[in-house]
Amino acid sequence: MQINTPFFKQRAHDALADENLQKALAKLKTGFPEKRAIAVDRMPEFEELRNQGRDLKNHIMEHLDLYLEQFERKVIENGGHVHWARTADDANQIILDICQQVDAKTVTKGKSMVTEEIGLNDYLEANGVQPVETDLGEYILQLRHDHPSHIIAPAIHLNLEDVSEAFHANHHRPKSNDPAVLMQEAREMLREKFVAADVGITGANFCVAETGSTIIVTNEGNGDLTQTLPKTHIVVTSIEKVVPTLEDMTLFLRLLARSATGQEFSVYNTLSTGPRREGDQDGPENFHVVLVDNGRSEMIGTEFQDMLRCIRCSACMNHCPVYGAVGGHSYGWVYPGPMGSVLTPQMIGIEKGGMLPNASTFCGKCESVCPVKIPLPKLMRHWREDEFEKHLQPKAARYGLASWAFFAKRPTLYKPYTRMASWLMKSWAGKDGRIKKLPLASGWTDWRDMPAPQGKTFMQAWKEQQKTKTGEQR
Amino acid sequence: MSATIKDSSTRSQTSRADIFANIRRGLKSDSSDTQRQQTVANRLSAKADNLIPARSQLPPAEQVELFKTMATEAAAELIELESLAEVPQACADWLTQHHVDQLNCASDTELSTLDWQPLDEQQIGRNERVAQVGDIASLTCSFTGIAETGTLMLHSSAQSPTTLNFLPDNHLVVLHRSAIVGCYEEAWKKLRQTFGETLPRTVNMITGPSRSADIEQTLQMGAHGPKTLIILFIKD
Numbered sequence: 001m002q003i004n005t006p007f008f009k010q011r012a013h014d015a016l017a018d019e020n021l022q023k024a025l026a027k028l029k030t031g032f033p034e035k036r037a038i039a040v041d042r043m044p045e046f047e048e049l050r051n052q053g054r055d056l057k058n059h060i061m062e063h064l065d066l067y068l069e070q071f072e073r074k075v076i077e078n079g080g081h082v083h084w085a086r087t088a089d090d091a092n093q094i095i096l097d098i099c100q101q102v103d104a105k106t107v108t109k110g111k112s113m114v115t116e117e118i119g120l121n122d123y124l125e126a127n128g129v130q131p132v133e134t135d136l137g138e139y140i141l142q143l144r145h146d147h148p149s150h151i152i153a154p155a156i157h158l159n160l161e162d163v164s165e166a167f168h169a170n171h172h173r174p175k176s177n178d179p180a181v182l183m184q185e186a187r188e189m190l191r192e193k194f195v196a197a198d199v200g201i202t203g204a205n206f207c208v209a210e211t212g213s214t215i216i217v218t219n220e221g222n223g224d225l226t227q228t229l230p231k232t233h234i235v236v237t238s239i240e241k242v243v244p245t246l247e248d249m250t251l252f253l254r255l256l257a258r259s260a261t262g263q264e265f266s267v268y269n270t271l272s273t274g275p276r277r278e279g280d281q282d283g284p285e286n287f288h289v290v291l292v293d294n295g296r297s298e299m300i301g302t303e304f305q306d307m308l309r310c311i312r313c314s315a316c317m318n319h320c321p322v323y324g325a326v327g328g329h330s331y332g333w334v335y336p337g338p339m340g341s342v343l344t345p346q347m348i349g350i351e352k353g354g355m356l357p358n359a360s361t362f363c364g365k366c367e368s369v370c371p372v373k374i375p376l377p378k379l380m381r382h383w384r385e386d387e388f389e390k391h392l393q394p395k396a397a398r399y400g401l402a403s404w405a406f407f408a409k410r411p412t413l414y415k416p417y418t419r420m421a422s423w424l425m426k427s428w429a430g431k432d433g434r435i436k437k438l439p440l441a442s443g444w445t446d447w448r449d450m451p452a453p454q455g456k457t458f459m460q461a462w463k464e465q466q467k468t469k470t471g472e473q474r
Numbered sequence: 475m476s477a478t479i480k481d482s483s484t485r486s487q488t489s490r491a492d493i494f495a496n497i498r499r500g501l502k503s504d505s506s507d508t509q510r511q512q513t514v515a516n517r518l519s520a521k522a523d524n525l526i527p528a529r530s531q532l533p534p535a536e537q538v539e540l541f542k543t544m545a546t547e548a549a550a551e552l553i554e555l556e557s558l559a560e561v562p563q564a565c566a567d568w569l570t571q572h573h574v575d576q577l578n579c580a581s582d583t584e585l586s587t588l589d590w591q592p593l594d595e596q597q598i599g600r601n602e603r604v605a606q607v608g609d610i611a612s613l614t615c616s617f618t619g620i621a622e623t624g625t626l627m628l629h630s631s632a633q634s635p636t637t638l639n640f641l642p643d644n645h646l647v648v649l650h651r652s653a654i655v656g657c658y659e660e661a662w663k664k665l666r667q668t669f670g671e672t673l674p675r676t677v678n679m680i681t682g683p684s685r686s687a688d689i690e691q692t693l694q695m696g697a698h699g700p701k702t703l704i705i706l707f708i709k710d
Contacts, residue, residue: 027691045527052524059517065497066514078672083482086489097482136697137688153688160690179689187698191607194698210518211673221684221699224640228676239493244517246662251524253658261687264544265623268699269679276675279632282604283675297493301500 001119003348004332008355011330021327024157032318035262053255054373056248057309067209067242074212078274080287088118091292095234098288099129102232104198110223111135112203113151114292115236116334132193134222136186143170149328152260152314157327200226204237210245213273217256217266224270233284238292240308252311255371259313295347303382307342309372316366316376322359331356338366338376345383354392357383415459422453523659530622530657537621537656544624548682550703558708561648566592578605580614580634605641612642618661619654623681627661630676639678645700650708
């Protein structure tokens with residue numbers, strides 16, 4: 001996928017002016033967060049589940065190599081194949097090779113963010129294999145040559161009219177504005193595709209080391225048809241998804257649906273273990289798991305290891321004021337919202353992804369709803385520090401900070417200059433005490449007035465307060 | 475083509491070595507670290523429970539009531555029957571009412587040995603095969619029901635093809651009252667008792683019928699899986 005992260009500012013600007021997008025985002029803000037709150041209220045143990053989820057994920061990361069080895073062993077024991085992909089490129093070639101081995105013409109796909117991350121669809125298509133997205137949201141996006149703007153509700157940026165138009169243009173049926181009719185249309189269109197596909201590709205929410213199973217968590221049932229009907233099932237997932245046992249997987253299942261859609265449990269939680277067994281009348285004859293790294297193994301042992309706990313529920317973006325204002329496409333790559341702001345620089349480099357960790361107010365809401373308690377604001381701050389150390393920020397920001405630091409380190413200069421600046425700003429303000437335009441701060445004053453400093457400077461006020469305090473103590 | 479396969483398998487091998495080297499470097503450990511190995515072996519063999527919510531540890535009778543409440547909340551239909559022998563009549567009634575003239579059944583002995591006369595009387599066809607596009611209704615057994623969220627657990631077998639659970643528009647499932655457990659953990663234990671170390675190819679946990687909210691965040695029932703899920707609840 002094309003990387004547009006450096007253009008975050010412009011994209012966010014456009015998103016704010018996009019009426020249709022704003023209509024869609026308004027719905028999101030009340031939808032998922034309210035449903036999550038209700039589900040959490042119904043589960044008195046939720047907070048303790050979060051603590052256990054955090055601790056278990058930490059345990060897994062401390063033993064990641066060993067659990068991966070065990071998982072690999074079990075998949076092979078069950079008659080499946082395991083492939084390792086250090087980079088997106090490795091993953092794409094491995095997947096294409098599996099498809100070519102079975103002379104695949106078409107491939108059905110369940111929803112998978114890892115395949116978005118590696119750009120699988122474009123790669124397959126360029127090499128003569130036609131991918132067919134079967135998740136309703138992803139299907140709509142494929143028809144529109146669009147990309148997901150949310151990790152679990154990929155078409156959340158679209159309105160009914162957009163879907164209606166896309167279906168009308170592609171299905172050659174009378175145009176409808178009834179969501180039920182549109183969904184039935186997609187159901188009918190995809191039925192034959194499911195059966196005709198040579199290969200089915202799904203992601204995995206978790207990989208169970210104990211049994212060598214992968215699990216998908218879905219509501220539509222497309223993932224199940226994708227992995228059951230074709231002769232070959234390829235699971236494309238990433239290395240941090242491994243969990244020790246079925247019991248350990250269960251801990252995360254209790255957290256996942258509630259944090260994501262606010263459901264008690266998703267409709268379909270399906271475990272796949274190897275290819276079809278002797279006597280089975282359906283199910284795939286070949287079972288492959290492609291374990292993608294793409295920068296994750298390098299996060300182990302660093303300050304970003306905490307990010308590997310992420311179970312991709314989307315709670316952080318659902319509650320994020322920035323995501324809620326500008327939507328997922330503004331972020332310019334695959335993963336949006338707070339989790340995307342931490343992951344993206346890791347995957348595409350801080351040089352390109354540096355805008356994202358800066359697009360946060362650090363309000364902390366994301367961390368407070370994260371089912372595995374990832375300190376997202378802290379991790380975004382790490383990226384900002386990294387960016388500063390590598391001299392990647394815009395010159396204005398760097399010189400601004402440097403000159404402030406010069407004064408801040410010299411109190412005899414700092415005190416009179418802040419007094420002067422405060423006086424200057426007061427004189428710029430109108431009668432209402434607000435500044436309409438401020439040099440070097442148009443990013444603020446273009447949209448709102450800047451309140452002029454009132455009364456004394458902080459240093460003056462501090463000094464006086466200390467005096468009174470010491471007076472009182474006497 | 476063989477050249478690319480070889481290349482692809484080399485890529486996988488090289489990747490594997492790099493990935494493990496990175497992880498072990500990050501953890502400042504190597505594969506011969508026996509303490510970590512022991513920790514992992516212990517966890518895998520203990521299969522210990524994590525926190526189980528109080529909700530799913532009720533006395534059996536209340537557990538059954540919770541199952542019914544949660545399954546209904548997830549939009550499953552519940553038909554209560556006195557015994558397994560009533561299943562054919564219940565199917566005949568439901569299918570007639572919904573103008574369906576064909577039922578595709580799993581071939582579990584429990585189902586195939588029933589007296590299917592009631593279907594014949596309504597001229598409803600019955601067969602035992604994998605599901606096909608266009609199938610309207612299927613009937614399968616379930617392995618257990620999990621009260622915590624009203625979830626059915628089914629698994630694939632020679633008698634019970636997985637497509638029956640997903641392709642037809644309507645899915646009828648037999649569940650015995652005695653098969654209901656409180657939490658998922660009990661279901662895993664039951665699976666291990668039945669199958670030992672190797673799980674069936676597919677284990678399905680199903681909570682209500684298929685749905686999607688991908689069009690304008692409006693919840694619609696019946697996306698790609700069954701539009702209705704009917705639980706034939708046997709009170710024995």
